[in-house]
Amino acid sequence: MDQKKYKGEKKIDLYINIIILIFVLLTGIAAVWLRNLVASAMLLGIYSLLMATLWVVLDAVDVAFTEAAVGAGITTALLLFSIWLTGKHEKKSTKKPWLPLIGVIATGGLLIFGTIGMPDFGDPNAPAHLHVAPYYLQYSVSQTTSPNVVTAVLASYRGFDTLGEVTVIFTAGIGVLALLTGLRRRRRSQKLEIKK
Amino acid sequence: MDILEQLNYWAAISLAMVGLFTIMSRGHLIKKLIGLSLFQTSVFLLFITIGKLSGGTAPIISKDFLYYSNPLPHVLILTAIVVSIATLAVGLALSVAIKRTYGTGEDDELEDLDRNEGEP
Structure with a gap:
């Protein structure tokens, strides 16, 4: 594979990934924002299905199957069943959200500071690709015939x-x-x- | 360093923080569990992003392809998805049991009920 084609494919992967990520973030935030729990559960199902699409873009097809079946299917069914048993309306909370907000912003800031050392998206020289994965890719067919x-x-x-x-x-x-x-x-x- | 290259990590972190905020600030037990599952999927996003190799394809060996994404994070996340549904099922069963015993699913009402029970 020549260098030019390699770069082009990288860009397309990254852009599709970012577009799906925006939808994932929107549905995720909407799922926790709404006070009607049935709507929350349905939005969480949509969120899981979008996540499954994202896994296909990121080459994790087995994870995509599992996420679509377990995340979008079983999780939604379990949530709807327990909402049916406990009632679908959430009361407006009397607690002040300031302390959790400060804690969350501090933790998030520290974690984003930590991503400075992380490798770029799809970098072939990232440490994760150099350790044990090449061994699996090279020998799995001869050792396990799968x-x-x-x-x-x-x-x-x-x-x-x-x-x-x-x-x-x-x-x-x-x-x-x-x-x-x-x-x-x-x-x-x-x-x-x-x-x- | 390009900002777009780090965007997946930042999306994973923001999803985790949305989940954490929901767990801490919302009162309803089922809403807390929804926040917990957002947190779990954010960790999945982080791992799968690390496993991605640009220009690579899904790790199914074939003569037509030369580069494959890293299969190890996929295996770990397959296990984690199944564990997450197990924890969610136990949490939901617990909240159904609490609702049947106390008659409410809001944590501040539960605190009040417990406090009143302590001083007859």
């Missing part, structure tokens, strides 16, 4: 990570079940007391 490197790393090289992830999902499932069924039992015993 042409998709993400699958190879997820299931083979970092299989223990995936085991830990499954453990987290199992624990979360037990937690949700314990929270919701324990509640039903307590309510039934309260009803029995009232009858007595």
Whole structure:
């Protein structure tokens, strides 16, 4: 690939990325701004779908699939279900927002100061591209016969990570079940007391 | 240093700060969880941006391409997305349980109820 073509492709990637980022920021801010929680949940779904588009632009196709299914699908369904159970209107908060605002601006300023040392967008000499990634890209087909490197790393090289992830999902499932069924039992015993 | 080159990091930081501000300043428990999921996606944005290689393509090995983006951040973020839905599910179950027990989902009302219960 010659140098000129390389530069041109870089610009296009960057511009599409920035245009989608603007939409992502707008929907994200709108999702937390609104006081109607159903509208918030729907906007969060749109936000996740835009994020999935952004992942495709940034070459992370597997992440895009997962984000579209989990972020835009399951998250929205779970949110709508729990809003249905708890009521959709948010009360206007009586707390003064000044202390959180100062804290957030200070933290954000420090973090932006920290990005001075970060590599440019898509820089091929960034430290992240020089460490272990070239090994995966070079040997994954011969060692695991999977042409998709993400699958190879997820299931083979970092299989223990995936085991830990499954453990987290199992624990979360037990937690949700314990929270919701324990509640039903307590309510039934309260009803029995009232009858007595 | 070009400003446009650093824009992804700044967008990730602003999303994280919007999420953090929502968690600290809004009273409704479900709105706090929405802020938490904004914070989580901002971290995903940071990682995927670091993994991007300009002129590269998705890391699926083929004869037609020479340059691929870094697959390692993609794997880490796949795990993180699934963990984020797990934490969100537990948080939502907790807020449903709180709503059923206390009858409200606003944190200042919850504080008042707890305080009144302490002094009979």
